[in-house]
Each structure stands twice: as structure tokens, then as C-alpha cells.
Amino acid sequence: MSTGTSAAAPAGEHGTDHRKGLRTGSVGLLGSVVIGVSCIAPAYTLSGALGPTASVVGTSLPAIFLIGFLPMLLVAVGYRQLNRAMPDSGTTFTWASKAFGPWVGWLGGWGLLAATILVLSNLAGIAVDFFYLALAQLTGNDALAGLTRSVPVNIATCLAFVALAAWISYRGMETTKAVQYVLVAFQIVVLLWFSAAAFGHVAGGTAFEGLTIRAEWFNPLGIDSFSALAAGVSLSVFIYWGWDVVLTINEETRGAATTPGRAAIATILVIVTLYLTIALAVLSYSGVAEEGLGLGNEEIQENIFAALAGPVMGPFAILMSLAVLSSSAASLQSTFVSPARTMLAMGHYGALPSRYARIAPRFQSPGYATVAAAVVTAVFYTVMRVVSENVLWDTITALGMMVCFYYGVTALACVWYFRRQSRRSAKAFLAQFLAPLLGGILLLVFFVQTSWDSMDPDYGSGSAIGGVGLVFVLGVGILLLGVVVMVLQHRRNPAFFRERFETTELPVLD
Template sequence: MSAGTNEAARTDRQVAGHDKGLSKGSVGLLGSVVIGVSTIAPAYTLSGALGPTAAEVGTHLPAILLVGFLPMLLVAVGYRQLNRAMPDSGTTFTWVSKAFGPWVGWMGSWGLLAATILVLSNLAGIAVDFFYLALAQLTGNDAIAELTRNVPVNVATCLAFVAVAAWVSYRGMEATKVVQYVLVAFQLLVLLWFSVAAFGHVAGGTAFDGLTLRPEWFNPLGIDSFSAFAAGVSLSVFIYWGWDVVLTLNEESRGAATTPGKSAIATILVIVALYMAVALAVLSYSGISAEGLGLGNEEIQENIFASLAGPVMGPFAILMSLAVLSSSAASLQSTMISPARTMLAMGHYGALPAKYARIASRFRSPGYATVASAVIASVFYAVMRVVSENVLWDTITTLGMMVCFYYGVTALACVWYFRGDALRSARDFLAKFLAPLLGGILLLVFFVQTSYDSMDPEYGSGSEIGGVGLVFVLGVGILLLGLVVMLLQYRRDPSFFRERFETTELPVLD
């Protein structure tokens, strides 16, 4: 029997002491990649992020997407190594706790939970917008699209979307896979259709701006300032965020120690290829002017595809509305996988109350944690929507900060955990030390730079509290809230914080 077969056999037999009761062997490589792509939600993400990113870096949009891809790939290499040694659904929580201790591990997992709750609320909001837009296009009644501006109707529709997503997620991985295969295939097909059509307009001279592809677009050194560079990377990190959901499925994957790592890297490669195709098509078609369909026009930046679909795709524009709707709805469901399994692990190891470790016996899914994720996201969205639409938009930038924080900490946990193996071979040096070290440092630098820049009231939507930018207030407020919750949990049950953190560790075979 080969070493790889031995490894797979060992990793599929989880140590009984840390078996959380999830459905084992329910996800393969293809299903995992589909769920990863779904969580990233390319149609939704590109529609909301291409405009703001282009506003920061202009025609260097392709360059910043490639720069944002690099730390993601480096961090994914570190994640893969950690998963091979400790295939645990807690991922960041489990690995950082093991490397740096329970306090740092708890705060790292808080960054992950905050990011997912923030994006769940935004996903629900985008789903509502495109739901009513699609209804308006189907019926020919433009007034229906305006229902999204009616706050009670908007919030009620949002809660309905979250409830349906939670119901599918609660029913376990089999139900999740069926939904995701259909929705992901549809949005990828429409995005490729849109890109080909946009390039067709450019070639035919009917594009809005009709720019010719230039080599300097791919040069990140041409960006005016480091602040603009960091802001652009922070936004591009948001664009790529979500691939790590496949790692939280490790206890439910066939080949727990190997499949999640492979699918994480495969997901990132698929996404960067798709993003480059769409970004180049949009940039060539629209340009970066602040007028009309230019990417610099603030009036269309929050929802690029809503403005471009008609001119680019003509009578088939309805497909783009349906694609973004399906993208946000699919991601709303698949994104719940990550916080639910993180809270499951935290409850299992005693970092949260034991009720978070409850498993739905029929579906073998983290039932209580899934419902808790849905409720928290719903309350957050309802409150933010009532307060201000700008507050909700600023949460996207805040999300980028949270992602840089917890990805960076997890990558450095890989470096520290494998410090004794780093010089064993050239492969170990690259995979367990150099790649995660560079990725972690880059992301933490971007976190610090973006945090500093976001103190400016002009950052983000321009909203402020006491002369300080709202993005900074939200970011710092979320981290401080995590600190308070951690201290309350310590006071309630200090055993997790006082004992040596132990988890299932398996030998890593080369």
C-alpha cells in the first residue's frame, strides 16, 4: 500500500476524542471547489468591487487583482500544510490556538466570524436588490425595482433569503451540493458570456470607452501611492475571500488531510482566471472616466453589472440580473458553512458554550451554530439597513480589514507551528516557512495600512463619527467587541484559556 493511501486511510479515521459528529466523506474534490467558488460569489463580488477598486488604482485594475491573488496563494499553501497536520473544522481557531495559545486563537477566530457575518449581511442585501430588479425586468414594471428602497420590504425580503439559506445549510452537505452545482454553473456561464460580448463591442467600436489592452495595466509599480496600493489590495482581498471555506469542510471531505488543501488552491486558480477575463472586459469596455458608464462614476460603482448588463448584453441583460441574484443567494448559503463550523469547533473545545457544539442528528450538520449564524447576520443587516445604507456599504471595506487580520495571523501560525521542520528540505522551507511568512506579513501590513488610512473621514463612503472615518470605527469596534466577548467567556468558563490546547494531530507524509 502506498504512502498516500496510508495517509488517506489514517486521516479519514478521525481520533474519537475530537470527532464532532459531522457527516464524514460527503464532499469530494469537485464538490469542494464548487462550494469554494460559490462562497467567493464571483458575479456578486465583481459587481460590487470592480468600481471601488478601479476608483483607487485606475487602469492598473488587472495589476492589483494579480497582487491581491499572490498573498492569497501564499496563505493557501500554509493552510494546506496546517490542514494536513490537523484536519479540523475549526481551521483558524484550532490552528492558531495550537500555535500561539488560546487567547490569540480565540481572537483570530473572532476575525473570521466577524468577516463572515459582515459578508452574510451584504450578500443578503445584494440578493434583495437583484431580486426586485429581476422581477422588474421580467414584468416590464420599473416600479418593482424601487421596492428595494422601501426599508421594511427590503428587510423582510432579506430575512426570508437568510432563512431559506439557513434551512438548506442546516440540511447538511448533500443538500448544499445539489443547490451549488446548479447556481455556480449558471453564474459562470453568464459571466463568460458578458466578457465575450464586452470584448465584441470593443472590437466593433461600439463600446462606451473602447480602451486597447496595454502592458502597463499589469504593472503594480505604476500605482500612484502606497495608500492607494494598500486600499486596492484590501479590496482585492475581499474579492478573493471565501476560498478557505473548503478547509472548514475537512472533517466532511473524502481524504480529510489532502482534499481540502488541493481544492483551496484549485479554487483560487479558477477564480483568478475568471476575474482577469471579466476585469479586462469591463475595463476595456467602460474605461475609468467619472461620467456615464466609466468605472470612476460613483453612481454606478456599487453595482457595476446593473448598469453595464443592458448596453453589453442587450435583451439578454436579464441573465446578468439572475446571475448576480443566484451568485449572492448561493454564497449566502455556502458562506454559512464557515462560521457554523468555526463555532461548532469553539463549542467542542470549550471556547464557547457547549450548545454551539450541538449536531443536528438527522443531517449531521452543526444545527445550533447554523441557526445562530443566520440570526446574528439577520439582526446585523436589519439594524444597519435602518441606520444607513452607507453604513452597510462601509462594512465591505471593514470586511477586507478583518480578512487581512485573520488570514495573516493564520499564516504566521503555520510558520511558528512548523518552525522545527522548516529546514528539513527545500520543499518544507518553501511550503511551511517562506510562502506563509510572506503571505502573512503582506496581509498584516495591508491590515495596518488600511486601518490607518480608514481613520480619514473621506475613506469609504465618507461617513464619520466624531471626525473619525466610519470604516475605522467599525473595524476597531468589531475587534474590541471580540475582546469583550472573549473576556466574558473567560469569566464564565476559564478552563479553555488555562489548559494546554490539544487537538487531533496526524503525521504529515511527503
């Protein structure tokens, strides 16, 4: 893969020009929503999150999904307002730099990069698991499913998936969009099929538990403690994460100032509807018992759909394996969009070396940054897989901490950026101040609470280093690593850290 050079100006000379050489107008509203849903990867995220979340909050699973949805919606409102003012592919990095200065902006960008690298590693691992499971089901050879437990085979297959996903991303948004239409449509059809079949078993009296949907399932006050609430929301944040990719592609979207914000809201609404449908179906069918097919059974929690697909869908169970495989593969590919464009923006403005701002001339995509994201993901997955499977599993919980951090910073950046303009009308106050303020505070509170709780060695997989929980070590350690890298970058290029760059003028809220 060869990369060309960007026309980006050096830090301090870019003025108000935020264009980076990306292909403009290549994605519309529908394409943006499809890419947003793809990045969230509903089939993949639910397969790994339904069990752990239910084990924490029991039958309050729908309540947790609604609670997790609320700060996402509030933050998305803030993202929409920031995008109208500055349609820039750097999103969190650019907006936080503009609002709070380059140091906070750099750390916000690091949080986004860390989250995406963590999830890319997990997506690749899940894709490998379901690839060999699907092969075993298609051929009738159960031994093939066991290949994923072979470390060399697992890593080699994972690296092949990463390379393929990066190649598609390298080819730009047109190729990405075409691939995602097919993969997203397939997984949604299968998920709705699964939900309908589960409700059918409940109605017919053939479900494992056969619970009747109750109003208290939606009541957050039924959750035992604030720690359980925070842990549940942290996992819930993980399953909603990814919608902000539609803002990252704003410079390549038709109607760059307005379409991405609308796509973000639409994506979240589509996902919460889909999640509630599936959560109610699974909860009604399985219940929360700690044995058999109950969601409290630790033996099936890591992959709920693998355990339930057969009993629920019968001979069509293989479709669920293929749906989770396509979901993780689709998200693996679309998730590359976000870190590549964030690094592109950081290189463009001088926060990273200028080579990150290089554009692939043929595809008008962030060529160098895409390859860099693929290399870092491959190395991270290889090291973590060799060290321990528990480490990879704990990165999911650490991911929730990263997401709460950079979403919270972005939301508060909206509040500060519009602190004067938000007084002009009630609508402006609600959209530019109150909604992002509440969303940002909620997420940062959950970040602090989860960080505190994760110090317990029993948190997550139960692994610990020096008596401190591995989740805390991973989450806080990655943030501290960001501080170290930021200081090194400051020594290398102090010009960026001395300025507060402008992008566009403030718009009038309509």
C-alpha cells in the same frame, strides 16, 4: 429546527479526538471547489468591487487583482499544510490556538466569525436588490425595482433569504452541494458570456471607450501611492475571500487531510483566471472615465453590472441580473457553512458554551450554530439597514480588514507550528515557512495600513463618528468587541484558556 446533542467532550477531556459528529465523506474535490467558488461569489463580488477598485487604481485594475491573488495563494499554501496536520473544522481558531495558545486562537476565530457575519449581511442585501430588479425586468414594471428602497420591504425580504439559506445549510453538505452545482454553473456561464460580448464590442468599435489591452495594466509600479495600493488590495482581498470554506468542511470531505488543501489552491486559480478575464473585458469596454459608462463614474460604481449589462448584452441583460441574484443567494447559503462550523469547534473545545457544539442528529450538521449564525446575521442587517445604507456599504471595506487579520494570523500560525519541521527540506521550508510567512506579513501590513487610512472621515462612504472614519470604527470596534466577549467567556469558562490542546501528530511532508 430542532438540534440534537453532540458527543463532544468537555474542554480538557478531548485529548486528540477532534471529531464532532459531522457527516464524513460527503464532499469530494469537485464539490469542494464548487462550494469554494460559490462562497467567493464572483458575480456578486465583482458587481460591487470593480467600480470602487478601479476608482482607486485606474487602469491598474488587473495588477491589483494579481497582487491580491499573490498573498491569497501564499496563505492557501499555509492553510494546506495546517490542514494536513490538523483537519479540523475550527481552522483559524483551532490552528492559531495550537500554535499561539487559546487567547490568540479565540481572537482569530472571532475575526473569522465577524468577517462572515459582515459578508452575510451584505450578501443578503445584494440578493434583495437584484431580486426586485429581476422582477422588474421580467414583468416590465420598473416600479418593482424601487421596492428595495422601502426599508420594511427590504428587511422582510432579506430575512426571508437568510432563513432559506440557513435552512439549506442546516440540512447538511449533501443538500448544500446539490444547490451549489446549479447556481455556480449558471453564474459562470453568464459571466463568460458577458466578457465575450464586451470583447466583441471592443473589436467591433461599438464599445463605450474601446481600450486596447496594455502591458502596463499589469504593472503594480504604476499605482500612485502605497495607500492607494493598500486600499486596492484591501478591496481585492474582499473579492478573493471565501476560498477557506473548503478547509472548514474538511471533516466532511473525502480525504480530509489532503483534498481540502488541493481544493483551496484549485479554487483560487479558477477565480483569478475568471477575475482577470472579466476585469480586462470591463476595462477595455468602459475605460476609467468619470462620466457615462466609465468605471470612474460614481453613479454606477456600486453596481457595475447593472449599468453595463444592457449596453453589453442587449436583450439578454436580464441574465446578468439573474446571475448576480443567484451568485449572492448561492454565497449567502454556502457562507453559512463557515461560521457554523467555527462556532461548532469553539463549542466543542470549550471556547464557547457547549450548546454551540450540538449536532442536528438527522443531517449531522451543526444545527444550533447554524441557527445562531442566521439570527445574528438577521439582527445585524436589520439594525444596520435602519441606521443607514452607508453603514452597510462601509462594512464591505471593514470586511477587508477582518479578512487580512484572520488570514494573516492563520498564516503565521503555520510558520510557528512548523518552525522545526520546516528545516528538514527545501520543499518543507518553502511550503511551511517562507510562503505562509510572506503571505501573512503582507496581509497584516495591509491590515495596519488600511486601519490607519480608514481613520480619515473621507475613507469609504465619507461617514464619520466623532471625526473618525466609520470604516475604522466598524473594523476596530468589532475586534475590540471580540476582546470584550473573550474576557467574558474566560470568566465563564477559564478551563479552555488554561490549556493548549492537541489534535493530531505532525505529518511528514511528502
